[in-house]
Amino acid sequence: MTVSAEVGVPFLDLARVHAHLRDDILSDLSEVIESGQFVNGPHVAAFESAFATTCRTRFAVGVASGLDALRLALLAAGIERGDEVVVPAATFAATFEAVTQAGGVPVVVDVGPADYAMDPQGVEAAIGARTRFLLPVHLYGQMADMCPLRRIAAERGLTIIEDACQAHGAERDGMRPGAASAAAAFSFYPGKNLGAMGDAGAVVTDNRALATRLRALREHGQTRKYRHEVEGYTSRLDTIQAAVLLRKLPYLARWNDERRAAARFYTDALHGVGDLRLPPVAPRSLPAWHLYAVRTSDPERLGAFLAERGISTARHYPEPPHLSPAYAWLGRRRGSFALAEALADESLSLPLFPGITEGELDAVVDAVSDYFAHG
Numbered sequence: 184m185t186v187s188a189e190v191g192v193p194f195l196d197l198a199r200v201h202a203h204l205r206d207d208i209l210s211d212l213s214e215v216i217e218s219g220q221f222v223n224g225p226h227v228a229a230f231e232s233a234f235a236t237t238c239r240t241r242f243a244v245g246v247a248s249g250l251d252a253l254r255l256a257l258l259a260a261g262i263e264r265g266d267e268v269v270v271p272a273a274t275f276a277a278t279f280e281a282v283t284q285a286g287g288v289p290v291v292v293d294v295g296p297a298d299y300a301m302d303p304q305g306v307e308a309a310i311g312a313r314t315r316f317l318l319p320v321h322l323y324g325q326m327a328d329m330c331p332l333r334r335i336a337a338e339r340g341l342t343i344i345e346d347a348c349q350a351h352g353a354e355r356d357g358m359r360p361g362a363a364s365a366a367a368a369f370s371f372y373p374g375k376n377l378g379a380m381g382d383a384g385a386v387v388t389d390n391r392a393l394a395t396r397l398r399a400l401r402e403h404g405q406t407r408k409y410r411h412e413v414e415g416y417t418s419r420l421d422t423i424q425a426a427v428l429l430r431k432l433p434y435l436a437r438w439n440d441e442r443r444a445a446a447r448f449y450t451d452a453l454h455g456v457g458d459l460r461l462p463p464v465a466p467r468s469l470p471a472w473h474l475y476a477v478r479t480s481d482p483e484r485l486g487a488f489l490a491e492r493g494i495s496t497a498r499h500y501p502e503p504p505h506l507s508p509a510y511a512w513l514g515r516r517r518g519s520f521a522l523a524e525a526l527a528d529e530s531l532s533l534p535l536f537p538g539i540t541e542g543e544l545d546a547v548v549d550a551v552s553d554y555f556a557h558g
């Protein structure tokens with residue numbers, strides 16, 4: 184029954200994803216080397232235009248990372264020192280980093296069970312006189328519920344910036360990231376649904392003035408060469424990374440379909456196994472399945488059991504930002520955000536990537552079933 188488990192299953196196999204693109208990417212890279220143009224240039228412009236089309240937004244502005252996409256989006260949207268930004272407790276540290284590095288103060292709210300994204304009721308309760316922004320995170324690739332957030336933002340005069348760093352190609356209520364907000368920030372960290380071969384990111388928006396400010400901020404505040412309109416940063420999208428992303432972007436939809444098929448396989452096969460709680464999918468939601476994170480009482484022990492069978496897993500994220508030393512100054516103790524803390528304690532992400540085979544998925548399911556049968 185468990186023979187297939189012995190082949191080993193990687194958590195993510197990027198070499199497999201890139202194998203058929205290798206020659207094209209190499210020829211693009213040699214084109215960049217010939218051109219001598221390593222910042223900006225036609226590859227960056229072409230990628231930005233193609234990515235905006237994919238996101239169904241008017242503009243995309245390439246930057247150096249997902250963190251910079253969030254940070255510069257907040258700055259371009261006019262954040263001022265001391266402004267409060269509502270963030271969810273279940274996220275990667277970068278969401279918090281972006282707020283504080285842009286001069287804001289994170290106001291943390293718990294996530295809801297329907298999608299593990301910021302709970303609109305909690306958001307309303309957290310809004311005070313200094314609140315200026317909502318920063319929902321589309322955790323694991325499923326979009327937050329943008330309709331109530333948009334209503335709250337309109338009523339309270341707040342701006343929404345989306346952390347879409349895990350949600351390339353996700354949809355909910357017929358909307359993609361960027362449709363119901365001032366801007367959405369993406370990361371192209373190599374392991375993301377659309378990944379570069381190094382660090383990269385982008386902001387998408389329908390707002391021309393915001394896009395213009397972003398273009399200045401990423402490049403020393405310049406609106407044209409040596410005209411420094413505002414104080415800026417060095418945070419351009421590398422031309423080499425833009426060339427890689429331009430080659431990979433046409434496959435994003437197919438890769439997401441493969442992720443969805445793998446997620447469906449797990450959901451069918453793992454339903455009712457042991458104490459597992461499978462990832463929720465909200466109505467009218469089409470997650471991009473950046474991660475497939477199951478919940479169980481002892482994820483470390485399940486992870487170790489799977490590792491013995493050659494199956495790699497990961498924990499996203501064992502320490503929520505509000506309980507990390509970096510954010511101790513927020514003064515939030517354990518017990519502050521019940522569901523986010525439960526996710527940190529209980530989540531284990533199973534192997535999921537484009538090109539994962541049915542044999543590999545079977546091996547994971549068999550091993551997980553064995554763990555609960557006699558582990």
Ligand SMILES: *Cc1c(COP(=O)(O)O)cnc(C)c1O
Binds near residue numbers: 249277278320382
């Ligand atoms: C990856 C990620 C980021 C940051 O992206 P970098 O490119 O690593 O800076 C931000 N938020 C979330 C939710 C992420 O998963």
